[in-house]
Amino acid sequence: MKRIFLILLSTVFAIAAITLVIIQISQMQESAKMSDNLFNISVNNSIDEVFTQLDQMKVEDYVSQKERYRVLQYQRIDNFNERMQDIIRNNSEIFYDEDRVQFGISTQDSAHRLPNAHLTDQEESIIAQYNTLLSARNRLMSNTNYSNEQYKNMVSNHSVDPTKLNFPLLDSLIREELIINGVDIEPTIGILETNKDTLYYCSNGSDSSKLRSTPYRYTFHANGIVANENLFLVLSFPSSPIILTSDANKYTVLSIFMIVLISALFVFSIRTIWTQRKLDEMKTDFISNMTHEIKTPIATIGLACEMLQDNSVNSDNETRSNFINIINDENRRMRVLIETILQSSKMANKNFSLTLREIDLNQEVMSALQSFQLMIRNKNGILETDLQPITSVLFADQLHISNMIHNLVDNAIKYSPDEPHIKVSTCQQGEWAILKVADNGIGISKENQKHIFEKFYRVHTGDLHDVKGFGIGLSYVSQVVALHKGRINVESEIGRGSTFIVQLPLA
Numbered sequence: 001m002k003r004i005f006l007i008l009l010s011t012v013f014a015i016a017a018i019t020l021v022i023i024q025i026s027q028m029q030e031s032a033k034m035s036d037n038l039f040n041i042s043v044n045n046s047i048d049e050v051f052t053q054l055d056q057m058k059v060e061d062y063v064s065q066k067e068r069y070r071v072l073q074y075q076r077i078d079n080f081n082e083r084m085q086d087i088i089r090n091n092s093e094i095f096y097d098e099d100r101v102q103f104g105i106s107t108q109d110s111a112h113r114l115p116n117a118h119l120t121d122q123e124e125s126i127i128a129q130y131n132t133l134l135s136a137r138n139r140l141m142s143n144t145n146y147s148n149e150q151y152k153n154m155v156s157n158h159s160v161d162p163t164k165l166n167f168p169l170l171d172s173l174i175r176e177e178l179i180i181n182g183v184d185i186e187p188t189i190g191i192l193e194t195n196k197d198t199l200y201y202c203s204n205g206s207d208s209s210k211l212r213s214t215p216y217r218y219t220f221h222a223n224g225i226v227a228n229e230n231l232f233l234v235l236s237f238p239s240s241p242i243i244l245t246s247d248a249n250k251y252t253v254l255s256i257f258m259i260v261l262i263s264a265l266f267v268f269s270i271r272t273i274w275t276q277r278k279l280d281e282m283k284t285d286f287i288s289n290m291t292h293e294i295k296t297p298i299a300t301i302g303l304a305c306e307m308l309q310d311n312s313v314n315s316d317n318e319t320r321s322n323f324i325n326i327i328n329d330e331n332r333r334m335r336v337l338i339e340t341i342l343q344s345s346k347m348a349n350k351n352f353s354l355t356l357r358e359i360d361l362n363q364e365v366m367s368a369l370q371s372f373q374l375m376i377r378n379k380n381g382i383l384e385t386d387l388q389p390i391t392s393v394l395f396a397d398q399l400h401i402s403n404m405i406h407n408l409v410d411n412a413i414k415y416s417p418d419e420p421h422i423k424v425s426t427c428q429q430g431e432w433a434i435l436k437v438a439d440n441g442i443g444i445s446k447e448n449q450k451h452i453f454e455k456f457y458r459v460h461t462g463d464l465h466d467v468k469g470f471g472i473g474l475s476y477v478s479q480v481v482a483l484h485k486g487r488i489n490v491e492s493e494i495g496r497g498s499t500f501i502v503q504l505p506l507a
């Protein structure tokens with residue numbers, strides 16, 4: 001898959017996933033808002049119903065029959081006034097036309113056409129309509145002894161005496177109504193007089209402060225008449241009742257689940273696609289490097305053989321032994337290479353196990369280094385050794401330890417472009433055998449040091465140090481060390497060289 005196509009695919013995927021998540025979240029918010037509204041409506045309906053019941057049961061006769069009748073009459077007068085004012089407002093061109101109509105500003109006044117004025121039938125009928133309402137209202141007013149001031153006082157004086165309220169009955173009525181209206185959250189109920197800041201009743205003492213600031217506040221009323229403007233029935237609920245019905249609950253849980261699922265699927269898919277792509281790249285790199293690494297020694301061996309066959313070139317012993325050395329050297333490199341690939345893949349198998357036996361680490365180092373002598377000499381390098389005696393016994397797999405040493409020394413030479421100075425040392429430190437392979441090569445940055453032991457990881461050295469490899473040598477070495485329950489570290493500085501330190505436990 002092309003990189004640009006992958007980026008495009010990831011972007012489209014990300015946009016789709018984000019859009020889906022946004023839709024889900026906004027739907028959740030919408031449904032939470034709806035639930036909230038539904039909740040408020042249910043609570044309000046319940047309380048309305050409670051007041052109706054209280055009124056019917058005359059539990060607290062807070063608005064007496066006589067007073068109630070008077071208030072109703074006043075409401076009717078008010079209603080007449082409003083209707084008359086509407087007529088005047090909508091037909092001001094008739095009522096305020098002084099040439100045709102006589103009309104006073106006082107509400108008591110009736111409207112009359114002027115003797116010679118010309119009025120249409122419709123205009124006449126509007127004035128008649130107004131006058132009819134006016135006389136009806138005036139009749140009501142004279143019956144009830146109407147006074148605006150009195151009306152207001154009357155309404156505010158219908159105080160409920162809070163101490164006379166039957167709290168247990170009120171409490172149980174409210175709870176019953178709430179359940180009937182689908183509110184299955186237990187409320188705290190209270191009676192609050194705001195001007196005195198007194199809480200006459202509170203079903204749950206610890207929630208009293210919540211009751212003072214709750215939005216669920218209702219005045220006591222009967223037939224639309226407020227009984228006491230300062231006395232409130234107050235309700236509070238344990239937490240913001242966002243989700244009310246079990247259906248809403250189900251959908252929210254489902255939405256959250258979908259959001260998590262979509263996000264996880266998105267991350268998983270993109271990661272898989274990218275990993276797949278990286279693996280593809282690695283595979284291609286591996287095959288091309290492998291071909292190169294094997295082709296070169298084969299070509300060199302072939303050339304050396306040709307030379308050996310040519311009697312005119314190999315007449316003297318020294319030249320002949322030189323060619324044989326070249327063949328040996330290239331053969332060794334191929335062997336280590338193939339051995340590393342083979343053993344590394346074997347180790348990936350679960351059933352893999354080491355063949356442990358007592359080995360002499362110094363001996364292994366010596367025999368491995370022998371095959372590098374010529375190579376270092378050809379590069380005008382120096383190979384230094386400092387092999388201290390190791391007195392305790394080292395149980396290890398000889399094949400893998402030998403491969404490990406080959407890999408470390410091979411890398412030390414490979415990554416030292418100018419005359420390599422390689423130092424291989426061993427020693428014993430307590431219960432550990434220590435092997436150090438140091439070089440004066442290109443070094444490894446701190447960032448790369450964290451990754452060089454990963455399989456297929458290669459540092460991009462650019463054209464300057466075009467060294468071929470597979471990126472499996474060090475991963476194999478670290479696998480060998482781990483299987484021997486040892487440790488491996490690297491100390492390195494760019495441009496100054498690297499030292500690989502292997503610690504193997506002694507018996």
Ligand code: ADP
Pocket residue numbers: 411412415439441442443444452457458459460468469470471472473474475497498
């Ligand atoms: P490769 O086949 O690339 O050598 P390795 O697993 O042996 O793979 O090494 C991984 C990377 O570590 C190499 O690409 C190289 O950049 C870096 N590296 C290993 N040994 C040395 C060293 N002695 N000096 C500098 N860099 C090294």
